[in-house]
Amino acid sequence: MMRVLLAMIFSAFVWGAAEARAELVVVVNPQSGIERLGEDDVINIFLGRYRRLPSGLAAEPVDIADGSSLRARFYRSLVNKSLPEINAYWARLVFSGKTRPPHTVGSVEEALRFVASQPGGLAYLERAQVDRRVKIVFELAE
């Protein structure tokens, strides 16, 4: 009996956690000329290694400020890194004058507006936040 109860509590916990974690996706401007992106493409673009879309456009990624949990979740599931690691990574490149981090915006709505206004724009957000201004090209497994 006790074991069944524990199993129920445990599965409720897991279920609840899964529900709270809506799926993260990467979106682009519908005019970007691309349908899908590979994981390596997304890593290269957001980490500033190679910012060129397969269609030839210059990629313009956008980061959502630390205050939302989106940024932490995105980098955790993409490269398994915490935000301090990502910040140290950017300090390394910025102060070497090598490349620049993604533009930072304060909210999902601003990110959507950015992507909708830039043919090479990319952003990450929850699937439920996607609207017709943008197109999903990559899904993250959390």
Add this chain to the structure above:
Amino acid sequence: MAASLLVCAFIGHVHAQSDAPAFSLRGFGTLGLARSSSDQAEFVRDLSQPVGIKNGQWSGRIDSIFGLQASWRVTTELELVGQAVSRLHYDRSHNPELMWAFAKWEPDPRLALRLGRIGADFMMLADSRLVGYSYLTVRPPADFFGPLFFSHFDGADAAVTLPAAGGLAHLKAFAGRTHEKAAGGLGVWDTSGSPVAGLVFDYTRGPWQLRAQAARIRFAADMNTGFLEAPLLASGFPEAAASLQTKDKTTRYLSAGLVYDRGPLLVQGMLNRIRHEAQVFEDSHAGYVLAAYRLGRVTPFVGMSRWKSKSRDDLPAVPVPVLGDYYRLFMAGGAVDRTTYTLGVRWDFQRDMAFKLQWDTVRAGAGASFSFPNANPAWDGKTEVLSVTLDFVF
């Protein structure tokens, strides 16, 4: 105080409208204290430092650094970057030094051209060895980076990045002239105007990064060796006198490195080989490995590094008493043989700030104390270095 408040207000202003700021002002710094146990030799971060730490006394001189960087994106393709850094200099001052001052032109995501004062690219993960916040250890391994006292040059570089075989290939060529002075037992050595050139190849795929690099420098000036050159010439040993010269002599640098960075695990290692035409320097090999595992905000790391030179067998003979002995002793003074074991921890206690605590056990071979200023010839080569730093960026 008022000035720093003003700077803070200004930075706050720039950040407030950071949607896509055309102008940004950022900075970095390290407040570092370190102590080296031996009273027989001084420990330095690299050969640009005229004085080090010793005698178990805590000092902030070798690791404390402060830098400011301004960048201005003139257009999407053109960016101007300037960086000034205050740190311990060859002349013992901390006067700000213009580190970067370049224009970067990126006509395409595959191509980047920079012109002006730019970084000499020796680290695998960055051009700058001064931004403590950006790397794990308190300082880049002194056994590997110690002899590479050049941090910038005036010239140009061109980098091409292309997808290749499931990864990214990155090739950079650079050329220019140095603008730096080094400190040493012979006083200041001004290397300004020495031509440098090199190639850097990086290949990144998944968690792996492979690097190969070749660089050369042709020294534009001699060191202050006249006090020995003159008596050697006067005594009829022109070859021995010439062996002290560095002007118009080339030094070649080759290195290879590998990084594995996946999730919480980071492992990296590099090897280098330095060959000198100038006989007054000994050719050397160096290498390091560093491994770290992140546990939340705390990252423990271990490392080992080694730097060893080879004594020359091509030195001209000076078969006279006193002068000959002194010449051989002087030439042997460039010998290096040192190994360091490192244990440390980094704690990212809040955004853009990290504490580090590091313990280094340094073992230098007897009589091979070239890279330690003011070493007593009788030093047993052992010292323990304990360092604690607060690194930040803003």
